[in-house]
Each structure stands twice: as structure tokens, then as C-alpha cells.
Amino acid sequence: MSEDRNKILEETIKRLLRRGAITNLQKIVNKTHAADLSVVFRNLSVNSQRKLFDMIVDYEQRAVLLSELSEYTFTDFIETIEVEELLDVFDHMPADDVADLIADLPPEKADAVLEKMKTEESEEVEDLLSYDDDTAGGIMVPDFVALSEENTAREAIESLQKDFPDVEMPFYLYVVDEHERLVGVVSLRQLVVVKPGTPLRDFMTTDIFSVKTDMDQEEVAKIVARYDILAVPVVDDNNRLMGIVTVDDVIDIFRQEATEDMLKMAGVGEEFVETQSVVSSTRIRLPWLFASCIGGILAFFIIGHFENTLKQVTYLAAFLPVIMGMGGNIGTQSSTIVVRGLATGRLVADDLRNVVCKELCIGMILGIIYGGLIALAAQIRFGAELNTAMLAVSVGLAVLSSMSIAALVGSLVPMVFGRINIDPAVATGPFVTTSIDIISVYCYFKIATQLLGL
């Protein structure tokens, strides 16, 4: 539905641009939410982008538009914008988004922007830039409401009006001591419903979920999701309140992490490549296929090694696809279950033995079922010609071993990686698939040579 709406919006805007219907464009641009405009921007020329951007009257909408652009659209578009203009927009943007965008600017432009910013603001942004991108520090906003526990509810509300007009969504008010250390939290709702004279101390919650600045963003997101809170305070090593991470950022983190995991598992790096040009997209995907190329070349040396076997029973070749296919598919099942299970917390890396044993067990059961089925099919097709049931038996056993190995390797590798804190998703791409292929092929020829007495 919203896809259709965007398509219509895009076509309308393109038509009006062609016609040069400025007044109509201005009307549409200022009536449309900047998040929707950012989608349309992807398919416009830089020239048209610039035209539309200048039509946006509200600087907050300009700010939203800039932060919603995909990295690639942003990089091209930003070249048309002067430093001074950029500063005007940054003035209407939360500091974490400013820091993100500055990180994407060409270095000279970034320096120029930081230099010209008001000192206070620039310090805020530089502070944020000093944290690692993927940590609580890198994603927090410094816009929060911090009050002393002596304040009453009435004073807090007054202060909200006077001192913190910029804080966008103050769901929670944080209570700090004289050293800015976090001691309590009060929700806006509580503030409204208690008697105005009550000091914060009397109704604040002291049992607070907080995170350290260097905590990985995925961990932060999990905490917000688990405890259903709208924002989590970020503190430094001395428990001083540095910023908050809000729930809207948490949504982005989860979506981004899921995308990264899927791309890594498919062996396409971790950045989304579809929005890039054919050339750069090819360049990103090229190296990931190298593993499977090397594996394939290795496989033909292995099969070359069994030259004699193959010469005597040509039909052995006919079963390679089914053996590789069954192993490949069950391996993908196992590794996907493990990678996603670890990411969502349904599996924990410490349960290594249980998880892997269970997968192996499932692989063996499914291997017996499908091995039998495929052996039967092989016997029906080739039994008469060969005058022996041993080929069928070999094929069945090869399917069994391929599926068991695939379930074992497919679950073991990501579990081990998870345990030693390497991203399990990386472990599960082409490398694992390729190793399973090679081991399966080798086992197959070994079994056949043995059983057929070649």
C-alpha cells in the first residue's frame, strides 16, 4: 500500500518537474513527509533533488530528508550543498544524526563544518564522533532532561518548558546527583499525575536499566526490546549520564543487523549493494564467490583422483547433484537456525554441545530417510543396467553422510564463532557451503570405490 503511494508520489513529482510546474511542486513538497520524499529522491537526478530540496520551507523537514537519504544518494547530493547551508540544516537536527552525516561527508567538508559550528554544538558532535559507530556512545543523543532529586514535580514541568525546549520526546526525566551521576528516573506520565509539590526523590525509580558508552549497539537494542522501554540512559565508567538511546534508533538497529546477517550469510558483504552501480556491486560480490571457485577447483582435483573408479562406473557422476544438493540444503537449514537463534537470543553460544548434537541427530534421521528414498530411485533407474545393488547402496550412504556432515558443520561453525565472539553470520556464507560440498564429494567416491570393490 505505502509502496503504491510512493510510486504515485514519484511519478507525480517527475511529471511536474518535466513540466516545470513550480507552484504545484512547492505545494506537494511541503505537504509530503520528508521521509517519503527521501524515497523519491533515490530515482531523481541531482539537479532535480536540489530543486526540490530548496522548495522545502521547514528546516526540520530538510533535516529529516537529509538523515533519511541512503548513503549513496546522500554522497552525490551533498556535493551540491554549501557548508553554510548545511549548517543551517544541522541546526534543526539531533546531534546523533548530525554526527552520522558528518561521518559520511568528504573529510575536507566535514572539517569545515565542524570548524564553523557553534562551539558548544560542535563539541557535542565531536564527542559523539569519538565513539565507535556501532556502540551505545555512537548512537546516543545528548538531548535529555536531567534534574536534581530536590526538584518538585511542578519545578520539573516548568523546567521542561523553560530549560529543555529542544528535547524532542522527553518520555523520561533523569535524576542526577551533584556529579551528574545517574540516580533515578521519572516518567513524564508520573510527573503529570503526582501532586505538584512532590519532590522527584519521593517517586523516582531507582532501579534503572542503563548501558555503558562502549556497549555494542545490538546489545543496547536487545535491552530496550526486552524491557519494553522507550529510551535507555547511556553512562560513562563513573556512571555519569552522557546521553540516551531512543526506541526509534533501536528499530533501525534491529533492521540493519538483520539485513547485515542475511547479506553476510549470502556472501554479499554487509552493506546493501542493490542501490549501487553494476560495477561497484560486481566488485563487492566478486571476492565472496572466490571461496566457492577454489572449492570447486579442489573438487575436480579430488574427482580426478578417483579417475579409475569413475571410468569403470560412469553412472557415479549422475548422483553428484543429488548428493551435493541434499547436503547443501540441510546445511543451510542448520546454519540459518543457529545464526538467527543466536541473534534473537533463542539459542546461547554456551549450549554448543546440545545444539550441535541435536542438529547432527536431525541430520542423521533426515539422511536415513532421504538416503533410502534416493537409493531406491537409483536402483529403479540403474539397477538393471549394472547388475548390482551396490551402486544404489553407495549412493544412499553418501546422501546419509553428506547430510549428517552438513548438519554438523552448518551448526558447529557458527556456534563456535559465536562462542569466541566472531560474528556467526560471516561463518556461514560460501565458506561453509563450499567445505560441505568438498567433504561430501570425497566421502561419496570413497564409499563407492570401497563398496563396488574398484
Place this chain on the structure above:
Amino acid sequence: MSEDRNKILEETIKRLLRRGAITNLQKIVNKTHAADLSVVFRNLSVNSQRKLFDMIVDYEQRAVLLSELSEYTFTDFIETIEVEELLDVFDHMPADDVADLIADLPPEKADAVLEKMKTEESEEVEDLLSYDDDTAGGIMVPDFVALSEENTAREAIESLQKDFPDVEMPFYLYVVDEHERLVGVVSLRQLVVVKPGTPLRDFMTTDIFSVKTDMDQEEVAKIVARYDILAVPVVDDNNRLMGIVTVDDVIDIFRQEATEDMLKMAGVGEEFVETQSVVSSTRIRLPWLFASCIGGILAFFIIGHFENTLKQVTYLAAFLPVIMGMGGNIGTQSSTIVVRGLATGRLVADDLRNVVCKELCIGMILGIIYGGLIALAAQIRFGAELNTAMLAVSVGLAVLSSMSIAALVGSLVPMVFGRINIDPAVATGPFVTTSIDIISVYCYFKIATQLLGL
């Protein structure tokens, strides 16, 4: 980090259970957030679960625990709980969670619960149960604050204290007309900062994002994420306010949808199977492998068909793994990019031709590069023995065709499914992989027979 903490918690609780250290257990259970307890519950016997549950003093925590349990843990555990006890817990739970849990109860128990609920509450829950699980109606909560536009800010705050003590997180107050139709929205923050005598009409926002009760939950989640709002109002066909979907549910939806997509693409159904027994997990995974089994059997009939070719040049078999592997891997790249691109909105189904052409183009470029490389390796290994370069050329062309076909099929199928509103992720599992395998094998033997003049 939080994983380690849960592990420690679990071990401590297990140790105390063994020792029967009731007092210590009570202390721990009531100090721990119910969301954390729910994780520990997975690995406890029903008996121990029951013991811990009874120790929880706060009924709200009991409610959180019940709603956080995984479906399988819940099903076993709930058998120990009487209807009356369940009602006491449901009293402390938002209506949408109650509806979700009732849907998971055995039918007799569900009926008994609905019958004994207070009429008003039971109507609320039955209303929710009447919507499809995956729609806005199925996930909304009926707990919202709705006021008339005549009300002043002061009256709104008073009403918040008096009339809506149960509404958990009133970020927004909705303004409705005499027919309960949604006409505006006011944020709690606005309410606090305007002059107390101002009527809502004067500062409410009338440009509201709202969704219909039958909108798919994924669409709802995308709207909340795109516009960075904390809750979206759900209206019926007459624009009457029925409930709201809050941002914490949106997080769950995104995580659930990502998990479902990954599992579907791996061919493991869409429910998470790892938490189930070996037998039921095997049963779920069995049918998904059937496609690849049938495909494999088909492949050996195809190869059998090229019996003559194969008898004359046995070495042809050696290249099957590399041809299938390269095709399989690039096919996975393409389909993952398309499926995730469609899910995150980076790609739209209407762009079918562009996306597929681009993928085909990338597939051909990579096919030329790797085809050349593999042909070279083949010539080095087998060139001397065979006295012809034609085998190497055949292999190179087969890799090229396999990779091009894989990129084409891998992107085309999910794009087409997306366009006709079938879930693209389903389209991308074992079916696509298997079809690519079969087409690749056939092309390979066809090319080789032709070029080698067999």
C-alpha cells in the same frame, strides 16, 4: 554480556532449586525482571517453573512472564495453571497480550477463560480475537486516551489522572468527535508545555498517520518506523478510533518478520524450530528437503540421458561440483538481495525489469570472470591428458551460463512473487536453488556434447 548474566541467573536458580533454598529463591525471583525469568524458564522442568511462578508476588510481573514465554514453553506450563489463577494474571495484562495468549490456549480452557472474564473485558478481548493475527487489528491495544476537542489542556491532564489510570504509556492523547471519529492528536509533551486553559482544538495536530484495522502488521510497522512515531492509531472503515499500535510491538514485528524471512529462505518453514524436540523439528524440516530430493533425482535422469557423452569423456563429471557451486552461490546472493531489499523498502516490486536486468548483467560479468578462471584451471589439470582445449572451453561456458541463469532466476522469482503479493521469501528457498541446479547441469552437458562433437 546480557547472555552471560542470564547464564549465571539460570545456574543460580537451578542450584537453589536443587537445594530447596526457598527464601533465597523468593528473593531472587522477585528482584529479577520477569523478561529475564522467562529466558530461564525455557530450561526448567514444569514443576520448577510452577514453583518459581508461585513465588512472584507482583501480579504484573506474573503477567509479563507469561507473555514473554515462548509458545512451546507456554503450552506445557499453562497446563499447571487453573482458570481462576489465569484470570487473576490476565487482570494485570494489556488486552492485546491477553488475546494472544488465549489464542494459544487449548480450546476448552480458552472458552472457560472468556466465559469467566468480566463482561466488559471479555468483549474487548473477543473483539481483538476477531481480527486476523497479523493485522493492525490483531496487534493493537484498546488502551488509549481519547478526549473531545472542547477539553482544555488542564482538563486533559485531570482526565489522565482520573479516567485513564490504566493506560500504560500515554505518549499521545487522541482527539475524537461525537461519533468517536479520530480528528486530531496531542502529545503529552505539548499538553505539559501549553497554557492550562488552551482547548485541545487550538494545538492538536490534525494531519494524522492512522492505519486501518485490516492493514498487514508489517505495513503498520513500516509506517511507525518511517515517521519515527511512538504509536499509530488504528481506525475502522468509518474512521472511528479502535486502538493503537505501540512502538514496542513494532520492534517485535520487525524481528519476527526478519526471522520468518530467513527461515523461509532456508526452507525451514517459518516458525522457529530449534526450541522444539528432535522429532517435531525433523518433521518440520522434512518436506522442505523434498524439493531438492526430487530435483536431484531429476538430475540423475538428465545425466543418464547424456550417458554416451559421459562414457567418452569421463572427466566431465569432475566439473559438476564447480558448476553447481558457482551457480548456487550467486543465486543465493541475488535472491537474498532481492528478498531483503523488498522487505526493507530499498527495492520496490514495480522495478522488476531494472532489478532483474541489473542482476543478470552482474551475473554475466562475474560469469565471464570466473568462467575464464575455471576454464584455465581445467586446461592446466586436464589439457595434456585430453589433447583438446574444447573441454576447458565447455566448462568455462557452462560456468558462465550457470551463473547468468542463477542470477536471473534468483532475482526474477522473488520479484515476480513480490509483485503478485506472494511472500518473496517463500519463493527463494530450496525450490529456486534446485531449479537452478537442474538447468545448470542440463546446459553443461548440452554445451559439452556440442563442442566436443560427441
